[in-house]
Amino acid sequence: xxxxxxxxxPPPPSQPSSQQxxxxxxxxxxxxxxxxxxxxxxxHWGKRVGAFLLDGLLAIVAAxxxxxxxxxxxxxxxxxxxxxxxVSINTDDVSPVSIVLILLGFLTYAGxxxxxxxxxxxxxxxxxxxxxxxxxxxxxxxGQPIGVGLAFVRQLAHILDGFCLLGYLWPLWDxxxxxxxxxxxxxxxxxxxRP
Numbered sequence: 001x002x003x004x005x006x007x008x009x010p011p012p013p014s015q016p017s018s019q020q021x022x023x024x025x026x027x028x029x030x031x032x033x034x035x036x037x038x039x040x041x042x043x044h045w046g047k048r049v050g051a052f053l054l055d056g057l058l059a060i061v062a063a064x065x066x067x068x069x070x071x072x073x074x075x076x077x078x079x080x081x082x083x084x085x086x087v088s089i090n091t092d093d094v095s096p097v098s099i100v101l102i103l104l105g106f107l108t109y110a111g112x113x114x115x116x117x118x119x120x121x122x123x124x125x126x127x128x129x130x131x132x133x134x135x136x137x138x139x140x141x142x143g144q145p146i147g148v149g150l151a152f153v154r155q156l157a158h159i160l161d162g163f164c165l166l167g168y169l170w171p172l173w174d175x176x177x178x179x180x181x182x183x184x185x186x187x188x189x190x191x192x193x194r195p
Contacts, residue, residue, distance in 0.1 A: 040191040042177040043135040045169075048189055051129030055116060058128055062112035066105020072098035122151030125192070134193030140176070140186045150185065157181035 076095050080088045121127045125136035125145040137154075139146055146154065160180040161167025167180035176188055 043189040043191050045171045045177065047133045047135050047191075048171060048177075051127060051133045051135060054129035054132060055127050058116070059109060059112055063105050063109035065101045066109060069098045069101025069103075069105055072101065117155055118148050118151045122146055122148035126194075130189070131194065134191060135189050136192035137187055137189050138192075140188045143190075146185070146187055154181055154185045154187060157184045160184065 072095055076098065082088055116127050121130070121137055123145055125138050130136060137146065137151075138144060158167075158179070158181045161170075170179055171177040171182075176182075178188060182188060
């Protein structure tokens with residue numbers, strides 16, 4: 001009679017699984033042959049520039065009444081050459097239409113900028129231009145939109161990018177494709193096309 005541990009029992013024979021790749025495991029755990037989520041990556045500089053240009057074009061369209069009012073104002077001004085050779089412009093007959101258009105244009109332009117760059121981008125991560133090109137502004141650590149207030153502060157931080165335009169060119173060689181404003185605000189622009 002031998003005392004000791006019993007011999008190990010062999011494992012049960014494996015049975016073929018009817019589970020399809022990518023389906024949840026009925027016994028818990030990870031799906032069989034799980035396919036990793038695609039890495040969307042950081043937005044390319046060209047897409048960022050394209051979104052910026054599209055947003056700028058739309059802002060110009062929003063300011064059309066301002067340009068029209070200014071054109072009417074200039075067309076109604078009468079230049080007069082004074083005896084000393086200087087030119088004086090008579091604006092006594094200013095058209096009220098020009099003033100209304102200038103004010104309306106300023107309001108539509110400012111309203112569009114506030115809505116597109118601060119409210120829409122702050123809440124969703126997309127401006128109209130970013131949405132069209134499938135890129136999104138998010139906090140680097142959370143991947144969430146930054147909020148209206150921080151979107152405003154980020155626009156102010158773009159002043160750093162304006163020095164010799166170096167900050168705007170920085171995404172060309174930066175590993176996270178960040179501008180100086182992005183680095184200060186801990187934000188990134190990612191590829192995130194909407195379905």
